[in-house]
Amino acid sequence: MSDFPELNCPLPIGQYERVLMAHGGGGQLMQQLLDRLVQPAFDNPYLAARHDSAVFESGGQRFAFTTDSYVVKPLFFPGGDIGKLAVCGTLNDLAMAGARPLFLSSALIIEEGFPVDALRRVLESMAATARAAGVCIVTGDTKVVERGRGDGLYINTAGIGRLDAGTPVIRPAAARPGDVILVNGDIGRHGIAIMAQREGLALETTLESDCADLSGLVGRLLDAGVDLHVLRDLTRGGLASALIEIAEAAGVGLSLEEDAIPVREAVQGVCEILGFDPLYVANEGRMALILPDDQAEAALAVLRGHPLGEGAALIGRLTESPAGQVRIRTPFGTERILLRLSGEQLPRIC
Amino acid sequence: MSDFPELNCPLPIGQYERVLMAHGGGGQLMQQLLDRLVQPAFDNPYLAARHDSAVFESGGQRFAFTTDSYVVKPLFFPGGDIGKLAVCGTLNDLAMAGARPLFLSSALIIEEGFPVDALRRVLESMAATARAAGVCIVTGDTKVVERGRGDGLYINTAGIGRLDAGTPVIRPAAARPGDVILVNGDIGRHGIAIMAQREGLALETTLESDCADLSGLVGRLLDAGVDLHVLRDLTRGGLASALIEIAEAAGVGLSLEEDAIPVREAVQGVCEILGFDPLYVANEGRMALILPDDQAEAALAVLRGHPLGEGAALIGRLTESPAGQVRIRTPFGTERILLRLSGEQLPRIC
Numbered sequence: 129m130s131d132f133p134e135l136n137c138p139l140p141i142g143q144y145e146r147v148l149m150a151h152g153g154g155g156q157l158m159q160q161l162l163d164r165l166v167q168p169a170f171d172n173p174y175l176a177a178r179h180d181s182a183v184f185e186s187g188g189q190r191f192a193f194t195t196d197s198y199v200v201k202p203l204f205f206p207g208g209d210i211g212k213l214a215v216c217g218t219l220n221d222l223a224m225a226g227a228r229p230l231f232l233s234s235a236l237i238i239e240e241g242f243p244v245d246a247l248r249r250v251l252e253s254m255a256a257t258a259r260a261a262g263v264c265i266v267t268g269d270t271k272v273v274e275r276g277r278g279d280g281l282y283i284n285t286a287g288i289g290r291l292d293a294g295t296p297v298i299r300p301a302a303a304r305p306g307d308v309i310l311v312n313g314d315i316g317r318h319g320i321a322i323m324a325q326r327e328g329l330a331l332e333t334t335l336e337s338d339c340a341d342l343s344g345l346v347g348r349l350l351d352a353g354v355d356l357h358v359l360r361d362l363t364r365g366g367l368a369s370a371l372i373e374i375a376e377a378a379g380v381g382l383s384l385e386e387d388a389i390p391v392r393e394a395v396q397g398v399c400e401i402l403g404f405d406p407l408y409v410a411n412e413g414r415m416a417l418i419l420p421d422d423q424a425e426a427a428l429a430v431l432r433g434h435p436l437g438e439g440a441a442l443i444g445r446l447t448e449s450p451a452g453q454v455r456i457r458t459p460f461g462t463e464r465i466l467l468r469l470s471g472e473q474l475p476r477i478c
Numbered sequence: 479m480s481d482f483p484e485l486n487c488p489l490p491i492g493q494y495e496r497v498l499m500a501h502g503g504g505g506q507l508m509q510q511l512l513d514r515l516v517q518p519a520f521d522n523p524y525l526a527a528r529h530d531s532a533v534f535e536s537g538g539q540r541f542a543f544t545t546d547s548y549v550v551k552p553l554f555f556p557g558g559d560i561g562k563l564a565v566c567g568t569l570n571d572l573a574m575a576g577a578r579p580l581f582l583s584s585a586l587i588i589e590e591g592f593p594v595d596a597l598r599r600v601l602e603s604m605a606a607t608a609r610a611a612g613v614c615i616v617t618g619d620t621k622v623v624e625r626g627r628g629d630g631l632y633i634n635t636a637g638i639g640r641l642d643a644g645t646p647v648i649r650p651a652a653a654r655p656g657d658v659i660l661v662n663g664d665i666g667r668h669g670i671a672i673m674a675q676r677e678g679l680a681l682e683t684t685l686e687s688d689c690a691d692l693s694g695l696v697g698r699l700l701d702a703g704v705d706l707h708v709l710r711d712l713t714r715g716g717l718a719s720a721l722i723e724i725a726e727a728a729g730v731g732l733s734l735e736e737d738a739i740p741v742r743e744a745v746q747g748v749c750e751i752l753g754f755d756p757l758y759v760a761n762e763g764r765m766a767l768i769l770p771d772d773q774a775e776a777a778l779a780v781l782r783g784h785p786l787g788e789g790a791a792l793i794g795r796l797t798e799s800p801a802g803q804v805r806i807r808t809p810f811g812t813e814r815i816l817l818r819l820s821g822e823q824l825p826r827i828c
Contacts, residue, residue, distance in 0.1 A: 144594060145593065145594055145595070146590075146591045146592065146593055146594060147588050147589075147590060147591065147592045147593075147594060147597065147622055148590060148622070149590050149622050149624065150622075151588070151620070151622050152588065152620055152621045152622030152623075153622075158620060161620060162620070165594070165597065165598055165601055166601060166618065166620070169598070169601040169602050169604070169605040170584070170601070170604070170605050170608075170614070170615045170618075171605070172614040172615070172616060174581075174614060174616035174617065175614075175615065175616055175617065175618070181617060182581065182583075182616035182617040184580070184581060184616070186539060186541075186580070186640060187537060187538070187539045188537070189536060189537045189539070191536075191638075193581055193583065193616060193617055193636075193638055194583070194617050195583035195584075195585045195617055195618065195619055195634065195636050196585065196619045197585040197586075197587050197619050197621050197634055198621075199587060199621045199623050230534070230536070231524075231532065231534060231543055233532075233543065233544070233545035233636050234520070234545075235545045235546065235547040235634050235636075236547075237547050237549060237587075237632055238497045238501070238502065239497075240496075240497060240498060240499050241496045241497065242496060242497045243495065243496055243497075244494060244495055244496060244497060244515070245495070247497065247515060248515055248519070251515055251516060251519040251520070252519050254519070254520070255519040255520050255521070258520075264520070264522040264524060264525075265520040265522070265525065266522060266524035266525055266532035266534070266543060267524065267525065267531060267532040267543055267544050267545055268516065268520075268525070268545065269545055269546045269547050269634075270501070270502055270508060270511060270512070270516070271502045271547050271548075271549045272497055272498070272499050272500075272501050272502030272503075272825070273502075273549050273629060273826065274499065274825070274826075276626075277628075277629040278627075278628070278629070279623060279627040279628070282587055282632070284545065284547055284585050284619075284634035284636075286543075286545050286583050286585075286634075286636030288541075288543055288638065290536060475622075475624075476623065476624075
């Protein structure tokens, strides 16, 4: 960034005068857009916390508030659809702050000519996913844009959750040297399932997206009194990008064991053929958990006792230094540093 | 609706198999989409209340929660831009429930190639509008879609507000026969300003949108202890559609005096030339207030003492019957019934 003398100057974002696909990809360019344009404009400590949800207090209660828009392509994919994704994604963002979801909103931007039947299927999918999580979609909005001005259907969901009294604040900056890193299962399935569907890849096995609501699983961890420092869902940019953000936010080093990170054979195979790194592929039902070493056993027991955590694994540890860096040790004993990509390997996966 | 034997069957919406522009227009077709598709899918009392915000209670406090997506075209127009509109619109939806706004979210869907400078202007406009209202934009999301798959920029904002302890619930169903109807100023300017800009109409006077945050003005009414039964901002579908919704929700009759409804000469002129009815033209800083007759004087005093209420007027009264109907008396003493339009006269005005 040395070519930008004024770091607070919101323009240009990098050398770009126009927004690129990569500015929405969860990597370095998106970070620059947020750092140089959004954060300076909206300047406030809630946003600066760079959490999946903003946490605020009112009358002695703590609430979490979050939003996401969904532009996934295609709208229906193996293991889910844009409606399920829109509900799970926002429930997960609430859960990542340790909040119990209360209410969701739903705002639709529909392209003129979109089939009513497909809309009904998406709405029913949203409703079923919300119902299973025990939350209501209580407010909404519908806009229609002209044919050719949208892309079928975009959905925004916002969510409100409540934190249990006494729950410590779970956030990226709470990571501590000595903590361990867990994931709740194999990574990379969502991105690869979307890509296979989009490109019409004939895979030997049908890969389904991992798209799932993690709030119930996080609720069990809270109920069990597991001391959680950080939770992060592994969406755009995948496991690697999420961990790099945490390393930077907490000023700690993260050290991963490549061997320990669960990746299905089919995902690994597609990645090898196409030159993707599963560490950077998006997930929609996977999270990283960072917690004290002495909590690992209890956490793994809760995770493995739940359908969404059966494949949970301990994949690494936190160190004092090098601060802000994520390193990974290969099965051959060599080590490499994980760097932010400029954008997402696969656009429009959420 | 007699051609649909099963009212609860979500399909078809009317006779349509595909979504039309009018399904997002705030009129009859949008109502059908909500009644037959959204409401049956999401089925819950919060949504069924058909309010601008959902109101819920937690730990003895009452909160309002709302969302809207903004797809206005053009993005910059006389008197505002999509950013100001997105913040004002959601602040207004909170205010219409009698809530004091606390926090907003902001989710952007940007088309690849959108100028960074225009994005900066929109973000700064959002920030300035939020700052003036004393609220923070605390959480957000950024998505980028391919060139040709979006339309420059769509913005979603969601908002959370808190209701004062003891404030009665302000909602459409609270309207009572004998109540009076006020508006806070002249109607139709937003829609006409957008249309003039879009069509390149050369008007003798520059018409500016009425786009404004009404939450401060509503706050003053609450502070003054004015007993408010219903508040409704006059967006898509304008004054007429908002009042028809209230008449139906409360099962009361509304009787308007055409003479008493403030419309600027320039708006009236454009409407006459183009065949629009100003009663159906969208506003973004105008609201209808329904309150007991004995509160009218106090309310008008508060309204007229605020820049956004200088042109406030008493425009009609509520009657027992005919329930669910809005009638308007012309200067010639004749009366006509206001009916829902199928959609909006001008699409993409918010």
